[in-house]
Amino acid sequence: MEQAKLILKNHNLKITKTRIAVLKAFLSYNNALSSGELYKSIIRNFDRITIYRTLQSFENSGILHKITSPDGTIKFALCTPHCPSKHHYEKHIHFYCTNCGKIYCDEEFDISELNIKSDFAINSIQIIAEGWCWKCNESKKI
Amino acid sequence: MEQAKLILKNHNLKITKTRIAVLKAFLSYNNALSSGELYKSIIRNFDRITIYRTLQSFENSGILHKITSPDGTIKFALCTPHCPSKHHYEKHIHFYCTNCGKIYCDEEFDISELNIKSDFAINSIQIIAEGWCWKCNESKKI
DNA sequence: TTTTAAATGCAACAATATTGCATTTGCAAA
DNA sequence: TTTGCAAATGCAATATTGTTGCATTTAAAA
Numbered sequence: 001m002e003q004a005k006l007i008l009k010n011h012n013l014k015i016t017k018t019r020i021a022v023l024k025a026f027l028s029y030n031n032a033l034s035s036g037e038l039y040k041s042i043i044r045n046f047d048r049i050t051i052y053r054t055l056q057s058f059e060n061s062g063i064l065h066k067i068t069s070p071d072g073t074i075k076f077a078l079c080t081p082h083c084p085s086k087h088h089y090e091k092h093i094h095f096y097c098t099n100c101g102k103i104y105c106d107e108e109f110d111i112s113e114l115n116i117k118s119d120f121a122i123n124s125i126q127i128i129a130e131g132w133c134w135k136c137n138e139s140k141k142i
Numbered sequence: 143m144e145q146a147k148l149i150l151k152n153h154n155l156k157i158t159k160t161r162i163a164v165l166k167a168f169l170s171y172n173n174a175l176s177s178g179e180l181y182k183s184i185i186r187n188f189d190r191i192t193i194y195r196t197l198q199s200f201e202n203s204g205i206l207h208k209i210t211s212p213d214g215t216i217k218f219a220l221c222t223p224h225c226p227s228k229h230h231y232e233k234h235i236h237f238y239c240t241n242c243g244k245i246y247c248d249e250e251f252d253i254s255e256l257n258i259k260s261d262f263a264i265n266s267i268q269i270i271a272e273g274w275c276w277k278c279n280e281s282k283k284i
Numbered sequence: 285t286t287t288t289a290a291a292t293g294c295a296a297c298a299a300t301a302t303t304g305c306a307t308t309t310g311c312a313a314a
Numbered sequence: 315t316t317t318g319c320a321a322a323t324g325c326a327a328t329a330t331t332g333t334t335g336c337a338t339t340t341a342a343a344a
Contacts, residue, residue: 014310016322036300047324052301057322068212070268072332073300095262109258114269116251120237122273126212127256131264156341158291178331189293194332199291214301215331285344292339301330308323314316 003027011061018050022058032067032075032094032103067103070096070130077105094126097133104133145169153203160192164200174209174217174236174245209245212238212272219247236268239275246275 004023008015021043025033029042035055039048055076058064064076093109096102111125132140146165150157163185167175171184177197181190197218200206206218219236235251238244253269274282 014321016310018323048300049302049325050323053322068210068214070210072210072214072216074214093258095260095264097262098265104262106260116235116248116271118237118248118271119276120239120246120271120273121279122237122271123240124272126268126270126272128268128270129258129260129262129264130266130268131262134261137263156290158341160292190331191294191333192292195291287344288340288342290339290341292337294335294337296334298333299331301328303328304326306323306325308321309319310321311319313318 007063011063013057013061018046018054019058021046022051022054023063026064026076026078030104032069032077032105034069034073034075036073067094069101069103070098070128071101073101075103077103080107094128095133096128096130097136098130099132099136102133149205153205155199155203160188160196161200163188164193164196165205168206168218168220172246174211174219174247176211176215176217178215209236211243211245212240212270213243215243217245219245222249236270237275238270238272239278240272241274241278244275 004020004027005015007023008019013019022038025038025042033042035048035051039046039051043051055064059066059076062079065079067075067077069075093106093111095104095106097104109127111127114125116122116125146162146169147157149165150161155161164180167180167184175184177190177193180197181188181193185193197206201208201218204221207221209217209219211217233252235248235253237246237248239246251269253267256267258264258267
């Protein structure tokens with residue numbers, strides 16, 4: 001069985017056209033995607049609202065994690081296999097390219113060692129590094 | 143002269159009613175505020191669009207810095223006096239309360255020492271710690 | 285006081301997200 | 315294979331947030 005269907009099966013989600021299409025998009029891109037990017041350019045002819053709901057159910061199931069981009073758009077990215085449903089282990093950094101707007105996850109960097117003192121009861125820490133991605137850096141040189 | 147007017151003077155901005163009202167709001171609250179919070183509850187009867195433009199000009203002048211909240215809303219917070227116009231020195235952490243949605247700045251923590259390896263050309267790093275603020279923690283205990 | 289560039293206020297518009305509800309569909313059980 | 319039903323879809327309607335254009339008003343310098 002193809003990968004997308006397997007993932008849906010493993011998360012007890014029904015196999016539908018939209019879900020397959022959305023999942024394939026995330027599997028073939030290596031960066032975070034917004035609902036807008038999906039229904040406007042990546043998987044056209046799919047219902048906008050259904051895509052919204054698909055993303056929500058994927059987040060609830062632990063397939064995708066949500067990232068709020070510094071430019072305000074909400075994006076999603078594939079979770080590592082360790083993510084159980086509803087709880088996400090986002091111990092990695094997100095890289096945001098201020099030129100093209102893409103967000104990439106870096107699974108290498110472990111931020112769990114960061115020690116922050118405060119009177120907050122901290123649950124999780126998000127780090128977003130902003131700059132130019134390698135692609136935009138390349139095209140700038142030319 | 144009152145503090146709000148002084149700040150406007152120092153940043154070469156004309157003194158207007160809306161600007162005074164917005165600035166006073168930020169001076170009296172110790173957390174980040176969104177445009178919506180301002181025109182819907184804090185300073186009612188001020189024009190919505192003018193508030194947008196006021197926030198933009200304050201950001202350009204280095205009075206406020208913009209923070210994208212994990213919930214997607216865009217908020218602003220007072221800069222430390224070191225912020226020149228257009229460039230912001232955001233070397234501090236933001237705390238986001240997942241219960242009440244408020245964002246607080248912690249000027250103590252200096253993130254400039256964080257060393258991240260990547261093929262990104264990193265300009266700045268944002269850290270957002272999520273959890274429950276002391277206020278929500280207190281009310282939970284009751 | 286006069287002048288003028290800046291700021292305002294309103295309308296119009298655009299993009300994004302949510303909800304309700306009738307219809308369709310996946311899929312498990314018969 | 316067929317049936318039944320909860321889940322998912324698709325459309326309309328609505329809400330929220332942010333932007334732009336333009337005529338009018340205003341701050342503040344001359």
